[in-house]
Amino acid sequence: MMQFDFEAIKALFATPLIKMGDYTITVGDVAIVPCIILLGILLTRWATSLVASRMRKRGVAPDVVHLVSRLIYVFAIVILVITTLDFINIPITAFAFVSGAIAIGVGFGAQNIINNFISGWILMWERPIRIGDFLEVESAKGRVEAINTRSTRFRRTDGVHMLIPNSKLLENTVVNWTLKDKLIRTTVRVGVAYGSPARTVKTLIEQAVSESANVLQDPAPLVIFDDFGDNALMFEVYFWIEATVERDLRVIRSDIRFRIDELFSENNIVIAFPQRDVHVDGKLVVVNERENVTVQSHVTSERKE
Numbered sequence: 001m002m003q004f005d006f007e008a009i010k011a012l013f014a015t016p017l018i019k020m021g022d023y024t025i026t027v028g029d030v031a032i033v034p035c036i037i038l039l040g041i042l043l044t045r046w047a048t049s050l051v052a053s054r055m056r057k058r059g060v061a062p063d064v065v066h067l068v069s070r071l072i073y074v075f076a077i078v079i080l081v082i083t084t085l086d087f088i089n090i091p092i093t094a095f096a097f098v099s100g101a102i103a104i105g106v107g108f109g110a111q112n113i114i115n116n117f118i119s120g121w122i123l124m125w126e127r128p129i130r131i132g133d134f135l136e137v138e139s140a141k142g143r144v145e146a147i148n149t150r151s152t153r154f155r156r157t158d159g160v161h162m163l164i165p166n167s168k169l170l171e172n173t174v175v176n177w178t179l180k181d182k183l184i185r186t187t188v189r190v191g192v193a194y195g196s197p198a199r200t201v202k203t204l205i206e207q208a209v210s211e212s213a214n215v216l217q218d219p220a221p222l223v224i225f226d227d228f229g230d231n232a233l234m235f236e237v238y239f240w241i242e243a244t245v246e247r248d249l250r251v252i253r254s255d256i257r258f259r260i261d262e263l264f265s266e267n268n269i270v271i272a273f274p275q276r277d278v279h280v281d282g283k284l285v286v287v288n289e290r291e292n293v294t295v296q297s298h299v300t301s302e303r304k305e
Contacts, residue, residue, distance in 0.1 A: 033084055040080035048072050062131040066147060067124040112167070113150065119166035120149040129169060129176060136175035137164060182242045183216070186249060188256050191232030193270040198225060198233060201269060205237050208259040214252045216240040232272030 048069050055065045123129055124147055133144045135154065142156035152169060154162040177184065188209075192201050202223045209221040221239035228234075243249045264271060 036084050037080065040076070040083070044073060044076040044080070047076065064127075066131060067127075070121075070124060070149070112165075116150045116166045119170050120147065120151075122170060123147050123152070123166055128179070129174065133179065134177040136177065137169070137172075183240055184243050184249060185238060185240050186253060187236055187238050188253055188260070189226070189234065189236045190257075190260060191229055191234045191272040192264070193272045194233060196233060196269050200267065201233070201235060201264075204263040204267060204269065205235060205260060208256055208263055209237055209239050211259060212252065212256055214241050214243075214248075215256075216242065229272075231274050 051072060052065050052069045055068065056062075129135065129144060129147070129152070131144050131147060135142065135144060137154065140154070140156050140162060142154050142162070144152060145155050145161075146153040147166075149166075151163040151165050154164050156162060188205075190205070202225065205223050206221060209215050209223075210217070215221060216239070219240055221237055223235060223237045226234040226236045241249070241252055243252065261271070263269075
């Protein structure tokens with residue numbers, strides 16, 4: 001049978017590899033460090049997942065869960081690094097000069113990365129933008145799916161994913177539709193033909209809006225006789241709804257327009273359309289080529305609808 005020489009193995013592990021001043025790194029240190037790091041990372045992920053799972057069960061907001069998970073992960077990694085260095089008897093002060101040089105190099109060469117990293121922590125801590133918020137960034141509209149340390153994952157209304165640098169969300173104007181609540185005021189505009197009973201039109205518009213289950217009654221909808229237009233009497237109704245995405249907003253307005261059209265048809269209210277008066281000065285000649293007849297008449301005006 002093969003006999004293990006424990007003394008030889010012990011001597012092998014005690015063999016010095018690197019010497020840093022008064023500190024020596026042996027073969028045993030190099031062999032045990034990966035095991036400590038692997039075990040520490042597995043424990044960190046397990047602890048982070050456990051805390052996040054319990055917070056979700058208690059109904060904590062997703063962005064708060066994300067922030068706490070990040071803080072636990074960073075804190076655990078720092079403890080892991082300090083523990084590993086202490087295990088191999090290397091104090092942190094031994095890396096003071098090296099870490100200072102690295103910090104200077106990173107400061108000059110990775111300014112954008114550091115900027116986005118710090119911006120990511122600001123977003124997670126101050127929470128001006130949260131996971132699930134509906135944003136309007138420049139010409140793009142969509143929902144926030146994740147806030148990472150470098151960028152924010154953003155899904156547009158057409159389903160396309162965008163990765164937006166965190167610094168851009170802090171330095172530029174961002175419209176957050178759901179920052180405090182999901183209440184949105186919107187309008188529907190309609191024009192009716194001249195001669196229509198204005199009071200009746202107002203009542204029918206109020207009925208159409210009030211019948212919608214999505215319209216809030218407090219504050220109550222408000223119908224405005226907006227203007228005497230070129231071709232119509234213009235009415236506009238203002239109302240509040242609770243919408244989560246732009247699609248909801250458009251669908252609700254569409255349903256109200258359908259109902260307004262139905263009520264106007266039932267009450268013989270005509271929705272106006274553009275009209276033009278054409279005035280012809282002089283002689284108008286109409287030629288019928290089939291019957292070879294020419295009709296001439298003096299025309300003073302003609303209305304074309």
